[in-house]
Amino acid sequence: MPVISLNVNGKTVSVDADPATPVLWVLREHLNLVGTKYGCGVAQCGTCTIHLNGNAVRSCQLPVSAVGKNAITTIEGLSENGDHPVQKAWIEQDVAQCGYCQTGQIMTATALLKSNPNPTDAQIEASMSGNICRCGTYLRIKEAIKTAAKQM
Amino acid sequence: MEKNKTDYNRRAFLKSTFLAGGGMMISFSGLAKLSLEDKINPADLPADWHELTGYIKITSDNIIKIFNPNPEFGQNVMTSLPMIVAEELDVDWKKVVVEMGHHDNVKFGPQFAGGSNSVRMYWKPLRDAGAAARNMLLTAASQTWNVPVEELTTKAGMIYHEKSGKSGTYGEFASKAAGVSIPKEVKLKDVKNFTVVRNSQKNVEGVKIVTGKPLFGLDYTQEGTLIAMIQHPPAFGMKVKSFDASEILKMPGIKDVFTLKLYEDGFEQAGFDTRTFNDLLVVVGNTTWQVMNARKKLKVSWEPKGDTKDTMAGRNGKREVIVPGALESTATHFAKMKEYAAKPAQLLRKDGDPETAFKNAAKVLERTYNAPFLAHNCMEPMNCFAHVTDDKALIVGPHQAAGWIEPTLSKVLNLPADKIDMQITRMGGGFGLRAYGHTFVEAALISRKVKAPVKLVYTREDDMTYGIYRPIYTATYRAAFDANKNLIAFHVKGGGIPEHPIHANRFPAGAVDNYLAEGWEIPSNITIGAFRAPRSNFNAAAEQSFLDEVAEAMGKDPIEFRLELLKRAKENPVGKNNEYDADRYAEVLKLVKEKSGWGSATNKQYSRGVAAYFCHNSYAAHVVDIIKKDGQPFVERVTSAVDCGIVINPDAAVNMVQGCVVDGIGNALYGELTFKEGVPEKNNFTRYRMIRHREAPKKIDVHFVQNEINPTGLGEPPFPPIFAAVANALYKSEKKRFYNQPFSNDLQKKS
Ligand code: FES
Ligand code: FES
Numbered sequence: 001m002p003v004i005s006l007n008v009n010g011k012t013v014s015v016d017a018d019p020a021t022p023v024l025w026v027l028r029e030h031l032n033l034v035g036t037k038y039g040c041g042v043a044q045c046g047t048c049t050i051h052l053n054g055n056a057v058r059s060c061q062l063p064v065s066a067v068g069k070n071a072i073t074t075i076e077g078l079s080e081n082g083d084h085p086v087q088k089a090w091i092e093q094d095v096a097q098c099g100y101c102q103t104g105q106i107m108t109a110t111a112l113l114k115s116n117p118n119p120t121d122a123q124i125e126a127s128m129s130g131n132i133c134r135c136g137t138y139l140r141i142k143e144a145i146k147t148a149a150k151q152m
Numbered sequence: 153m154e155k156n157k158t159d160y161n162r163r164a165f166l167k168s169t170f171l172a173g174g175g176m177m178i179s180f181s182g183l184a185k186l187s188l189e190d191k192i193n194p195a196d197l198p199a200d201w202h203e204l205t206g207y208i209k210i211t212s213d214n215i216i217k218i219f220n221p222n223p224e225f226g227q228n229v230m231t232s233l234p235m236i237v238a239e240e241l242d243v244d245w246k247k248v249v250v251e252m253g254h255h256d257n258v259k260f261g262p263q264f265a266g267g268s269n270s271v272r273m274y275w276k277p278l279r280d281a282g283a284a285a286r287n288m289l290l291t292a293a294s295q296t297w298n299v300p301v302e303e304l305t306t307k308a309g310m311i312y313h314e315k316s317g318k319s320g321t322y323g324e325f326a327s328k329a330a331g332v333s334i335p336k337e338v339k340l341k342d343v344k345n346f347t348v349v350r351n352s353q354k355n356v357e358g359v360k361i362v363t364g365k366p367l368f369g370l371d372y373t374q375e376g377t378l379i380a381m382i383q384h385p386p387a388f389g390m391k392v393k394s395f396d397a398s399e400i401l402k403m404p405g406i407k408d409v410f411t412l413k414l415y416e417d418g419f420e421q422a423g424f425d426t427r428t429f430n431d432l433l434v435v436v437g438n439t440t441w442q443v444m445n446a447r448k449k450l451k452v453s454w455e456p457k458g459d460t461k462d463t464m465a466g467r468n469g470k471r472e473v474i475v476p477g478a479l480e481s482t483a484t485h486f487a488k489m490k491e492y493a494a495k496p497a498q499l500l501r502k503d504g505d506p507e508t509a510f511k512n513a514a515k516v517l518e519r520t521y522n523a524p525f526l527a528h529n530c531m532e533p534m535n536c537f538a539h540v541t542d543d544k545a546l547i548v549g550p551h552q553a554a555g556w557i558e559p560t561l562s563k564v565l566n567l568p569a570d571k572i573d574m575q576i577t578r579m580g581g582g583f584g585l586r587a588y589g590h591t592f593v594e595a596a597l598i599s600r601k602v603k604a605p606v607k608l609v610y611t612r613e614d615d616m617t618y619g620i621y622r623p624i625y626t627a628t629y630r631a632a633f634d635a636n637k638n639l640i641a642f643h644v645k646g647g648g649i650p651e652h653p654i655h656a657n658r659f660p661a662g663a664v665d666n667y668l669a670e671g672w673e674i675p676s677n678i679t680i681g682a683f684r685a686p687r688s689n690f691n692a693a694a695e696q697s698f699l700d701e702v703a704e705a706m707g708k709d710p711i712e713f714r715l716e717l718l719k720r721a722k723e724n725p726v727g728k729n730n731e732y733d734a735d736r737y738a739e740v741l742k743l744v745k746e747k748s749g750w751g752s753a754t755n756k757q758y759s760r761g762v763a764a765y766f767c768h769n770s771y772a773a774h775v776v777d778i779i780k781k782d783g784q785p786f787v788e789r790v791t792s793a794v795d796c797g798i799v800i801n802p803d804a805a806v807n808m809v810q811g812c813v814v815d816g817i818g819n820a821l822y823g824e825l826t827f828k829e830g831v832p833e834k835n836n837f838t839r840y841r842m843i844r845h846r847e848a849p850k851k852i853d854v855h856f857v858q859n860e861i862n863p864t865g866l867g868e869p870p871f872p873p874i875f876a877a878v879a880n881a882l883y884k885s886e887k888k889r890f891y892n893q894p895f896s897n898d899l900q901k902k903s
Contacts, residue, residue, distance in 0.1 A: 025441045
């Protein structure tokens with residue numbers, strides 16, 4: 001298998017994987033970065049959301065061979081000490097129930113706030129509707145995004 | 153202050169030991185009074201189920217570690233259960249370190265998350281444990297300082313003797329306290345003096361969650377772990393006939409392809425040893441992606457398995473159950489259910505003379521309600537890690553009741569239970585599905601076969617099409633009225649595949665003179681099991697919609713009508729075994745009425761629906777407010793009132809109720825799994841519609857009845873009544889009644 005070089009969370013890493021492997025599985029199984037979650041594998045749930053050059057993408061749909069020099073950021077690389085304003089807002093609003101969807105929610109929310117620092121409720125709803133929360137924490141997700149927006 | 157016997161029985165123990173390096177460790181045990189309901193069959197519980205033990209560790213430098221005994225699947229017990237210990241121990245919550253207890257039914261008790269039982273069953277033992285440890289620390293301090301123990305006080309992990317001005321940390325006395333004998337009786341705090349419990353505390357795993365730490369079963373791995381997946385039959389009622397793996401064995405990373413049996417013939421299954429498919433076709437490889445790809449190229453021929461026999465273990469001896477082999481379809485399910493509904497059924501409860509009352513009625517209202525199979529769709533698909541060798545097993549995974557699986561693993565692997573090390577991970581949802589053990593047994597058998605550590609992974613498609621579903625249900629309700637529109641008789645006849653949904657002793661039983669409840673069941677090969685508030689989740693939907701129509705037929709306000717019935721049930725109850733407390737039931741209705749501004753002109757813009765329900769020893773009522781958005785009805789706002797006794801962690805409890813509301817609206821509107829010739833017709837979120845962010849209400853106001861009753865369930869009770877509150881609000885909005893879930897089907901038909 002070819003060795004593929006990637007830029008993940010600011011570091012250059014190389015992985016030995018089938019070029020068609022989705023980045024999701026490369027992160028989880030080759031690089032042991034398991035904060036990026038598997039939920040559906042078909043772009044429907046958002047648990048696998050990462051940033052590619054700062055934009056939210058679904059890592060289950062992104063073959064590792066397509067990444068090239070683009071910078072990957074995962075939840076592990078969002079902040080050094082878990083103190084990104086969005087992460088802090090998530091704690092402040094005590095959003096999580098089971099917590100499984102939340103890293104994907106946070107990655108989507110962070111990308112939203114980067115492109116739109118003061119989103120309206122409707123914009124939050126539109127941006128966040130690709131991320132399923134089976135536990136139903138949507139109201140708190142919205143509140144956390146608004147809390148973070150004030151701090152960013 | 154409440155005095156409490158620590159009532160440690162013969163089998164239970166309370167032990168205090170010295171910690172290496174100084175400090176104390178106290179293991180505690182006590183009897184939790186359990187009353188289980190719904191899907192939990194007491195006959196299937198381990199004999200020492202009620203034995204309950206756990207740990208507190210206090211080091212000499214005053215680090216307080218409290219182990220959470222019970223599995224965590226989003227109900228937040230990692231935080232709420234240790235809070236209970238911390239309260240009676242009287243320590244500063246900020247200084248407490250919480251750790252998940254290992255699976256160990258001797259040390260930690262039942263370790264069962266389900267039936268909204270976690271707080272209810274651990275409440276007293278955890279209070280006792282905290283109080284006992286505090287008591288021992290005080291004894292140690294009184295001996296050291298040579299002062300009467302009665303003169304000592306504690307606050308936030310410190311011991312004070314006011315007269316002498318002495319003070320010290322718990323840690324200073326912990327080693328000595330470890331040698332103090334265990335108190336036979338402890339004094340518990342007055343609820344009014346609580347400083348930790350009843351105060352909102354943040355999720356102790358919040359930071360780990362938002363930073364993506366490996367918390368879940370699917371995140372667990374070890375050096376050399378292989379990935380395994382099961383290629384299950386495409387339809388319920390099928391099994392593997394033959395397969396050809398020659399091509400995929402050449403694919404990179406693929407290690408092995410084989411079949412094995414989950415249970416040998418005649419294996420006595422306990423209640424949670426469900427087997428969906430007994431012949432497992434397994435693909436094992438290095439990575440998930442490699443195995444996923446190989447499965448696509450695996451050539452398999454399937455055949456109908458025909459009728460099979462399950463041997464079920466039980467306290468009254470084993471019994472055999474025939475599982476029909478025919479391939480089932482939703483259309484035939486409905487036809488069959490109609491047929492059964494017309495036949496005589498099993499009598500579940502009868503008060504008065506309902507037959508005569510219906511015969512003599514001036515008017516009879518009859519309505520039928522239907523609800524489909526539902527998939528659990530936990531966000532984390534089913535998985536389990538296993539490393540089984542000849543003499544021991546390590547099993548790590550997300551499970552609601554590891555203690556129920558361990559005896560099964562012990563039998564299947566032929567290993568003594570003490571050679572099986574089970575570790576419970578945080579679960580990415582459970583909703584009942586993770587109480588069942590087949591995934592764990594499958595992983596263990598696969599590891600034994602390939603002689604390597606293995607992680608069994610279900611893809612989302614596997615998870616959805618290889619499920620243990622919420623059954624399909626139907627119920628017909630009838631109400632009889634006299635010439636003055638008084639309700640004189642009530643009849644419910646419900647059935648399902650393969651179980652009926654009826655809770656015969658729930659409201660309005662007890663409130664109507666002539667009452668009849670009946671149930672019937674149709675066997676099936678589609679596996680079913682507990683789903684958030686089993687049976688209640690359908691009962692409430694149907695009954696509370698029907699009561700709305702009954703109130704309307706009587707020209708009464710739906711809340712006032714229910715309150716009248718509850719008054720009757722309290723003052724002059726009909727029949728025996730009424731499960732609910734009429735006062736508490738009425739209280740949540742009154743609270744939701746007040747908080748929602750029911751009947752007030754300021755809410756005119758909303759189409760409003762109300763419903764209430766009792767289950768899992770708690771009471772919940774909701775008012776749903778619908779508006780029109782782009783011409784479609786939209787649940788804009790919900791007001792909820794809940795009585796679950798003492799609320800341990802208020803803000804987290806609000807989160808739980810909001811989650812129930814969102815989940816309930818989602819399932820009421822969209823949840824549905826249909827079958828065609830045994831094949832589940834949805835296999836991923838592309839077709840299985842889940843409620844999305846934009847479909848959730850804008851506001852969910854949650855109110856708790858304030859009382860000092862010992863805490864009862866919360867993860868389930870608010871869920872069932874939301875279905876009916878939605879249905880009743882939709883009626884106001886759409887001017888027609890909604891009898892069939894999911895309601896979006898009928899909404900679409902209309903537009
Ligand atoms: S796993 Fe990628 S969107 Fe669901
Ligand atoms: S918190 Fe459980 S899926 Fe979102």
